[in-house]
Amino acid sequence: MADEWQDPYDFAVEVAKIAGKIIRRAAEEEIKVNTKSCTVDLVTATDVRVEKIIIGAIKEKFGEDTHCFIGEESAAAKGPSVLTDKPTWIIDPVDGTTNFVHGFPFVAVSIAFAVNKELEFGVVYSCFEDKLYKARKGKGAYCDDEKIEVSDIKDIHKSVVISEFGTNRNVDVVTEICATMKRILLIPVHGIRGTGTAATNMCMVACGAVEAFFEIGIHCWDVAAGAVIVQEAGGVLLDVDGGPFDLMSRRMMSANNRTIADRVIKEIKIFPAERDDGK
Numbered sequence: 443m444a445d446e447w448q449d450p451y452d453f454a455v456e457v458a459k460i461a462g463k464i465i466r467r468a469a470e471e472e473i474k475v476n477t478k479s480c481t482v483d484l485v486t487a488t489d490v491r492v493e494k495i496i497i498g499a500i501k502e503k504f505g506e507d508t509h510c511f512i513g514e515e516s517a518a519a520k521g522p523s524v525l526t527d528k529p530t531w532i533i534d535p536v537d538g539t540t541n542f543v544h545g546f547p548f549v550a551v552s553i554a555f556a557v558n559k560e561l562e563f564g565v566v567y568s569c570f571e572d573k574l575y576k577a578r579k580g581k582g583a584y585c586d587d588e589k590i591e592v593s594d595i596k597d598i599h600k601s602v603v604i605s606e607f608g609t610n611r612n613v614d615v616v617t618e619i620c621a622t623m624k625r626i627l628l629i630p631v632h633g634i635r636g637t638g639t640a641a642t643n644m645c646m647v648a649c650g651a652v653e654a655f656f657e658i659g660i661h662c663w664d665v666a667a668g669a670v671i672v673q674e675a676g677g678v679l680l681d682v683d684g685g686p687f688d689l690m691s692r693r694m695m696s697a698n699n700r701t702i703a704d705r706v707i708k709e710i711k712i713f714p715a716e717r718d719d720g721k
């Protein structure tokens with residue numbers, strides 16, 4: 443049988459690179475910043491423009507009617523993000539908007555594609571590093587066309603873990619996040635890191651630079667592409683309580699193996715986050 447999703451996969455790579463080039467150029471000009479849910483949840487004209495360009499290009503190539511879209515910047519206007527069985531593109535045009543605004547050089551274009559509610563491929567372009575991560579279900583994960591694999595470390599004491607502080611400044615939430623970070627440091631692990639973009643963080647798990655990355659509060663567009671990349675690199679993808687991963691839950695644990703994942707999960711203090719699908 444012909445490989446039905448190869449064409450969209452190749453196109454996603456092409457479009458991610460074009461989007462990354464636009465972001466790099468925009469970073470050299472004045473960046474006007476607006477806010478979304480709160481004063482630290484940032485958005486720029488580049489986020490909106492790049493999402494329009496990506497969705498426009500995909501619609502032009504594959505048609506308006508057969509494909510659906512869940513995009514970070516169009517999501518607010520559309521209401522809850524519901525995944526149907528239709529071919530659906532899940533897009534974060536600028537993952538790491540705070541980094542983009544501040545010139546902290548980790549910003550990614552994240553493009554994923556799901557059919558029958560299953561993720562088929564993911565593409566993450568870390569545009570300032572000029573590194574292209576990609577994976578297709580069942581076909582392995584790659585960085586710049588070289589195969590990548592998760593690390594084989596099983597001893598938590600030899601691990602590096604990524605998590606982020608997010609944008610929620612509710613004092614109870616911040617207290618829980620800090621408590622979790624403290625518990626993980628005291629295991630002890632070699633270190634805690636964070637690039638400021640969930641998509642890139644997941645690629646760090648996929649290429650073996652860190653053993654785990656988890657976060658509560660991320661959205662489906664932050665992690666959909668990385669989810670395929672981590673799994674195809676041999677890693678595990680779970681809920682932060684150790685249960686099955688749920689793309690719309692705003693909770694995600696990714697790790698090189700189940701042993702590391704379970705050990706980190708023991709230290710996570712879970713706080714509520716409203717689902718992306720409004721359920």
Ligand SMILES: Nc1ncnc2c1ncn2[C@@H]1O[C@H](CO)[C@@H](O)[C@H]1OP(=O)(O)O
Nearest residue numbers: 537538539606608609638639640659660
């Ligand atoms: N409320 C939230 N809490 C935690 N992470 C969030 C978040 N909203 C967005 N993120 C995403 O999580 C990572 C940092 O915590 C980034 O990928 C950021 O994506 P963004 O830059 O596209 O907003």
Ligand SMILES: [Mg+2]
Nearest residue numbers: 534537538664
């Ligand atoms: Mg994002």
